[in-house]
Amino acid sequence: MFAIKTKKWLAIYYSALLLWLATTAMHIPDGYLSPLTSLIMFLLVFPFWTIGIRKIRATMNAKSVPLIALLAAFAFVIMMFNIPLPGGTTGHAVGAALAAIILGPEVATIAISIALIIQAFFFGDGGILAIGANCFNMGVVIPYISYAIYQAVSKNTPISSSRRLVAAFLGGWVGVTVGAFFAGVEFGLQPLLFKAADGSPLYAPYPLSVSIPAMVIPHALVASVVEGVLTALVLAYLQRSNPAVLETAQNPALAVEAGSFGKLRWVWVGLAALIVASPLGLLAPGTAWGEWGTQQLSDLGFKSVPAGLEKLSSLWGAPLSGYDLPLLGNANLGYVFSAAMGIILTVLLVWLFTSLLTYRTEKQTQ
């Protein structure tokens, strides 16, 4: 359909642009998402707000009000810090991974969401209708993913262990990268679902095959590294200066029940096996992955759009086709990348489901 030259020029433009964009935070402004998407994102984030508020009420009572306020203010302020990376780039962190490690993911969701709402309502950063999407991508995805990874990697090592620093870096890095993946999915669904009469996209215009790598790759290279570096360095600082804060985080009253991981061990073993096996899918591209993509998106709540999903599966069959980004050097690498992100997404959904389940049973037994 397009001349090869066009693609080449665009690819060069993109790689330069994306590296630059990656230093900015992923606050979605109003106008990028359709009203329907914005509503769905509000519905998605709502249960997490409820869980967070319940958790606060159950564990911290009246004292929670000033604590949450101060931590939300803290989250707001550190979003303004410039964090230098090796190589001279600087970027801003979300602080969501750090908040999750100290407060537990449920409470971190509330603190980050409040910081984001204040940014939208009082400073004009990020859209007002897009609050649901922004709170989901940054306030839910990052804390829950980061926390799961931090816990899994640090295991039962002592608070002062340096293994925890690695865990914190990995948590921050993966958390932000997956958050960016979600933003990419939200952008990429727009042109499939919402078009003007002449076929021009009404909102964010790029299909999933462009929007996902465009969000994920630069974030993985810059913003996620920034988050990981800040999380690890601040954790190291707290280990030296105020280990008590980290110990309260280990207190089951504050942090998430560690047992929720153990109870469904076989699920994690199965998923780990899938993750290891997934690169083998490259040997036979476009078979299982197409189906998986459709399945994945229907999980996201877009069951009612079969026509769009039809298109989706073909897109997922060949992500990055024709986008031979110089940045990637190799389309397969991008393919593995997208696939890895997809797996992490599944892990997230399963984990959320199981923790919701344990949450309910705990409630009943109380």
Next chain:
Amino acid sequence: MTTFTPDQKPHKHKKNVIEHTLHGISESLERALFAEEISGLPGLFQSLDARVKLISVLALLIGVSFSRSLWVIAAVYLLALILAWQSSIPIEFFIKRVWLALPFFTGMIILPALFITPGPTLIQLPLGLVITSTGVTTVLFLLFRVSTSVSLTLLLILTTPWNAVLSALGVLRIPDVFVLILGMTYRYIYLLLRSANDMFISRQSRVVGRLTGAEERQIIAATTGTLLNKSLDLSSEVYLAMVSRGFVGTIVTLKPFEMQPRDWFWLAVFIFTALLSIYLGR
């Protein structure tokens, strides 16, 4: 002609991250002050009930978001301009703030859509680039929608004191505890911003020469950690202060608003406009 030895060669002063962060902090403080100033001036939007403004702006945002017609979105933008003009907002600032920042973010993101959106060719450029008519439409849609939404949000932010916006949020059935936390957060943001500002200034004043990246990272991490410790300490102090004033966990908020007839009138006007924009732009 003078020649410079390598030592003497004047080189541009490169800002370190501390200076960058300080700059960002003072910029947001300035913005908040500016909004405070404008919200005190006489004007149409300043005279309305905060609940009316909040609901009207939300309705118009939703209207813009639903509209499938560029003309309708452009009309709402024009309305935002008129409202800004009637509300003592410097119109030049109002336009510049939106349109000068837009090309750098949204503009850069959307540019390739001119070429890669499938559709009939509009202009054939050298180097194999083709601008499609659907590409032009989609670019205009995003630019107009984003700029109009940002303008509407600015209108609310600039003309309404923050505590009025907070009280108005109560109308949206947002739980009181959430509104209370939002309010406290907003207040403590300034305290923590000042605290961070002071820490960075005192550090910067003792910096001699150029910092290495690792040193910069260490400074930022230590400041972040100290700020976290301060926040936690402060939260227990604030809690004790609240308890000493009789706080038992239940929240009592003042509802200082009373709707006037002209509030109802303008509320009706804006909601009608929003509905009209959805209907005309369907």
